[in-house]
Amino acid sequence: MGVGQVIGSTTLRNFRFVIKEGEEAKVKRDEFVTVEEAVTGKKVLGVVKDIIISNELLPDEFGRDLRLADIILKEGEYPVPTVKVLGIESEDGLEMPRHGIKPGSIVDLASDELLDRILEQEEGRSAHVGSLSTRDTVRINVNVNEMVSRHCAVLAMTGAGKSYTVGVLVEELMKKKGAVIVFDLHGEFLQMEFDDADVRVYNTEGANTIMVDVTSLHAGDFMNLMPDLTTTQRDLLDEVLGLADRFYDKYDLNTLHKILEVIYDIKKGEKKSEDAEMFPTNVLKSVTKKVGVSTVGALMRRMRRLERMGVFSLNGTPLTEVVKSNQLSIINLSDADERVSQIIVAAICRGVFNGRRRHMKSENGGGIGTPTLIVLEEAHNFAPRSIEGEYSPSRTIIRKIAREGRKFGVGLCIVSQRPNKLDQDVLSQCNTQVIMKIVNPSDQEYIRQSVETVTEDIVRDLPSLSRGEAIIVGSAIKLPVPVKIRERKTRVSGEDVDIVGEWNNAG
Structure with a gap:
């Protein structure tokens, strides 16, 4: 006889039913039910x-239907679920009922x-990510091609289980021999190991340092690394970068410093060095007459400061080593300054995107031959909402990948606990959303406005999710489900510290 009977007025989109006595425990929020279409x-x-x-003092409509219902009800109160209609099973999935x-x-x-x-x-x-929240017996799998090529986002408040969930996704992709890059800001992925896949960890200091090709940097990247430059120093930096691009195929920070030394010597009236012979006299005159000695000296000191960071070089770490099939590459940014982290993210994302584009457009290969997923923890720091006058080195390339990466096999996994600080273009291009507990109303509203597949029903459910629960919605899954x-x-790293337990153990 089922778990209940339909009561009240119905529509093609929703209906209500009263639960049969003794079946109350089986019917809960997010449970799936079926009912026959009338015709x-x-x-x-x-x-x-x-x-x-509802109680005995039901509206006439309820009372009439309950008298018709073939259910024995307890006197007093009646649980009445509201059901959202999802559709009728068909060859193409679900289609809305017509009757x-x-x-x-x-x-x-x-x-x-x-x-x-x-x-x-x-x-x-497909990737196995969990089970229905209401039923352990129903496995939930997501379409890997859709999740990677059309991008995904993992969104949640702090402590809801974002990084843990990303770890599950990475585990599944490595089973598929995937090529995955994780930008790890807190060292939460450093302990990941696989029996049948490689893991390479790149650091910003010490062993196995990730190196950035200076030639790949834009003028804005340098400005971001040296935010205190004066206007004249910025103009000089533009001139120096222009000379380097014009007269060198490849260059590093030492090359830029040598160009500054040439200009400095000319301003001081000293004998020209051998390096000066690289440049036409009229070009050097044009540059030197615009600046003073102190400006050149100040920029030279800042250039040396960048060299001491130890992450910038002539060629950079070959991205063909970073991006390999059946390899997880972890870029450990836990010791890096925020500005340096932004440059590293921007440079690697540019390199991967351009390498994949070269490979796809070249008849004889070259570039990067493996489709790649880039996982971006704390994504709101690297693809922030636009603020007038603010420069973000990594936002431009992340936007580009979000818009065009699908054509070249470059996917993004955006991870953030501050969705309302994310660039809206980037978030809206993530066609699969794994949304965990979010209680901040501004974050909820921003997600609803940015992602067309996220409905008010879904947003309303977000605060009530438990740790480790998520609502998955979008192109990688057939219908939105709580998981x-x-x-x-x-x-697993990054778990909460048991503070009281450690205090007790210390005693």
Whole structure:
């Protein structure tokens, strides 16, 4: 006889039902149910979005339907779930019903088999991320091609389990022999190991340092690294970079310093060095007459300061080493200054995008031959909302990848606990969203406005999610579902510290 019967007025989009006595424990929010369409008798799938408790003083409409209902009810109070209609199973997934649902119709729990069929993904091309929050027996898989090529976002407040969830996604991609780069700001992925996949960790100091090709940097990158430059110093830097681009195929910070030394010697009236012979006399005169000795000296000192950071070089770390099939490359930024982190992210993202574009457009290969997913932790720091007058070195290339990466096999996974600080263009291009607990109203509203697949119903559910639960919505899954993220197989970092426990142990 099912778990209940439809009561009240129904529409093609929602209906209500009263729960049969003794079945109350089976019906909860986010549970999937079925009911027959009035004319065709086809099963209509719906999901419980709310449950109200009504009493004997029901509206006439309720009272009439309850008298018709073939259910024995307890005197007093009646639980009445509200169901959102999802559709009727078809060859193409779900299609909305064309006929109504009659009051008095029997409501059943949707079978696991039905849910498995509707949520089914192509075997071998899907990633197992967890199970339905309401049923451990229904596995949730996402389409890997959709998740990577059309980008994804993992959004949650601090402590809700973002990095843990990203770890699950990475585990699944490594099973597919994926090429994944993770920009790790807090060292939360450093302990990941796989039996049948490689892991390479790049640091910003010490062993295995990630090196950035200076030739790949833009003028704005230098400005970001040296924010206190005066206007004349900035103008001089533009001139020096112009000379380097014009007269050198490749250059590093030492090359830029030598150009400044040439200008400095001319301003001081000293004998020209051999380096000065690289440049036509009229070009040097044009540059030197615009600046004073103190300006040149100040820029030279700042250039040496950049050299001492130890992450800038002539050729940089070859990206063909960073991007490899069946390899997770972790860029450990936990010891890096925020400005340096932005430059590293910008340079690597540019290199990967341009390398993939060269490979796709070249008839004889070259560039980077492997499709790549770039995981960006704390993405609001690297693709922030535009503020007039503010320069973000990495935002431009991240926007470009978000818009065009699909054509060249470069995917983004945007991870953030501050969605309302993310660039709206980038967020809106993420076609799959893994949204965990979010209680900040401005974050909720920003997500709703930025992502067309996120409805008010979904936003309303976000504050009530438990740790480790998410709502997955978008092109990588057949319909929005609440998911309990599965346990990780690899070691986990970044867990909350048991403060009281450590205090007690110290005693």
